Amino acid sequence: MDNRAATPRLELLQGTLDMLILRTLQWGPQHGYAVTQAIRARSADALRVETGSLYPALHRLERQGWVKSEWGETEARQRAKFYRLTPAGRSQLGRERDRWTQLVAAIGAVLDPAEG
């Protein structure tokens, strides 16, 4: 068996997937598979993005102009579609990060009022 059972899986909050994808693409253009792998690796296996969510999200982001896709080749010479962050996507990421920080702070304040 794989380690799925061992690591508790977290459900992604509504709207956070877009932010995670944009963040992942900040390090450079990636194809879809690499995006899932990156999210999985950075979350220490806690976040797994289903393809049924990944591709709709990628395509939605492209439609909104935040990412741009291009066919290219992987190091192993496999043809793949690479997604690149656009300047608009970069500022969108900034906005979403700010919102997320505020959200986390607010929730934290509710959960732990003593500190406030």
Next chain:
Amino acid sequence: MGPWKWLAWRRRQEDDLPEEIASHLAIAVRDRVAGGEDEVSARLSARKEFGNVPLVRDATRRAWGGAWLDQVGDWARDARHALRLLVRSPAYSLVIVVVLALGIGSNLVAFGLFRSMALAPLAGVPDSARLQFVVAQTTSDAQVALPYPDYQYLRDRVESYEALAGSYVQGWTLGRGADSRLVYGELVSGNYFDVLGVGAQLGRTLRPSDDVVRRGHPVVVLSDGVWRRNFDADPAVIGTTIEVARARLTVVGVADAAFHGSAAGLDTALFVPYAMQPELDASDRLDEAELPWVFAFGRPRPGVGVTQMRAEAAALSMELAREHPAEAFARRAVVIPIWRSPQGAQTYMLPAVSLMGAMSLLLLLVVCANVTGLVLVRGLGRRAEIGVRLALGASRGRVMRLLLVENLLLAVPGALAGLWLVRLVAPFLFAAQPSVIGLPLFFNVGDAPDVRIAVLLACVSTLAAGLVPALRASGLDLASAMKDDLAPSGAGKNRLRSGLVVAQVTMALVLLVGTALVTRSLAYARQASPGFDPSGVASTWLFPDYGGTQLSGFYRTLLDELRDDPAIVAATLMKNPLLVLFDMNTAEFRPEDGQRPRDEDVRFGLNVVGTDYFETLRMPLVAGREFDGRDVPSAERVAVVNETLARRFWGDPAAAIGQRLQTEAWGSGFLTVVGVARDSKYARLTEPPRPYVYLPHAQADNDIMFVLARGRSETAALDALRRHVRELDPTMPIMQEGMLADQTNMGLGIYDITARVLGIVGLAGIGLMAVGIYGLVAYTVRQSAHDTGIRMAVGASRPRIVGRFVLRGLWLGIAGAALGVAGALALTRLMASLLYGVDATDTISFAAASAAVLATTLAASFVPAWRASRTDPLSVLRHH
């Protein structure tokens, strides 16, 4: 992303998606192999991790937006598919298109006529259906025009109207002398064109300032028609002087090309202000309080309802009656919509037009039933295909859509064919537009049939016709469908199809009965005796340039010379033409004794006639004498009345002789009754007997008259008539030369159109019915080919086989005919007002229609049955 960029992006995504997914899987496998897994398990686990590929694909597609685009694509795909199928079965498609075209075509004609009578009665007048007329209602509820003083009174006071205009149709000579022509024009109020909203294509129209001073505005506006016919469409006509009814008028403009006057169904050519009436008629009659000759009309002020207009008219007419109590004219002004206005043809055309509309709708139902039957049969042939679709997971809605799209596709060519059909038959229906004594009838049927109506009717009928078959086909039982098994489950569907055929027979019979009744009425009317004998009588209408004693001398000499001519049997004069659908003159007549109710309607039709009138028209008098040389202007004023009037006032024709009638007609005074004439028809053949008065020409009128001459032969009478007029006065304007019988038949012209339209509808109905029966029997034959094969193999004779199938068709025919007779009995009563000489339950019409339906049934079922008997039993059995 702009819409165009988005569409392009969307298409690119559609192309890329499969490869993107494949590449994802390939990378995942490579990744796993690199991690040490073997190729096969890597493939499996990568696939497993990826999940359901179609689901991912669909979810991704949804992210593109524009799901409706996929719908459009689906529809387009369905349409392409359906189109292919339809092209592959051209016979089926063609039959449906033709069937649709028949139904749509006849409805377009009926709708066009209905539109011309009720929805847009006046050509070239924006929103003419909203015009409200003000007419005078007599105590017997007849609606007549207003006297001019009453019109003026109302015009200056009404507040519910934006403005109140008025008009009255008149026959005038155009030009002078022998070359002058008879044209019909309108006396119009100064605000006439403003109220109608009609402009001038050349020069100007009339203005209120053109209708102020009596005899002070010698101006005329021409219609487009008379400008083209009589003035060669010459723009230089503006400013020239023309002669209208002997008055010299300056042409100030030509009205808009589409405009045909304010009398629906009629075509008027000249528009002259009321102020010029004294010049046109040789005497000023505008102040006569008893002379009905203004049809007043206008548009309601915004926000004003009909009730308010009616109340206002009633209040004003009461005031008017208070101010002028002496006048006997029943002053009750009522407001009526244009489609009920007595000015124009709509009141006598609407019943006929409604009948045509009803019949056409019935025909459309036949069409729907017919198409339904065709689609059902075709659906059976496609059970296997539909079964496969359902088995592959197509939803019921999806299959229904596919089938309905197929029907809708036929709607467009059906509508086009219907439009084309109308164009084809319209000349035949309308080109010979009849005229009544030179007054052309004109129906505002528009230049082209209404495309929107055609498409709407086509879509509605194809969808209606496709719905039941589509419901059935999409709900079919998969197992039996896949087995291509036609017979066992066919019973229920056969019942439906038989029902459809019976319905078609029923409706076809109703249509045929209606057609037969109208056709027979027309035939009766043509031969009917109107109470006088017009055959062999030549007639001509004289419009003399002069009057007075010179004219009476002319008429006297003319009659004397005609009577001396050996070719002529009898000759006379007559003021008002006969059987032209309306009364040209009416007047009030009261018996001298005055013992009548005050509010009795004593306004009767009248005619001014010469000596020997009753002899010339072979109308024997019931009592007394007819007019003769004694009845001169200086003698006692006399009258001949008809039987109905004599009975109403004095109880008995003989008692009427010597009685006196008080009247205002041609001078206030008393008339002594010297004769009683038999009742006859005066305006229409279908009118009930009604009171009527004849006045002698010598004492009443001295103007435009018809000269009638009964000759030994028709041509002799016509020749003699023309020759004597010309010898006496070479420049006398002669109009409407012809035989009296032809003139009195002109009033039947409008019924001609009805009979022709209904004839076509009836034929179409029985034709469709034949197609329906043929289709059903042919299908039954095909369905029971196996059975027939066995029967023939065991020795059934061909006549037996034929009889078997013919009987099946015939049963449906008989059932339908029985229902049709019942339906027709219930429905034809509604058309009683259109019938003449036949009952609504006329046996011959019913018998003829039933015979036609049954004979057609027989023929339509015989053909496929005969074919069934030609089948080779061996080949059929081998096939199964």
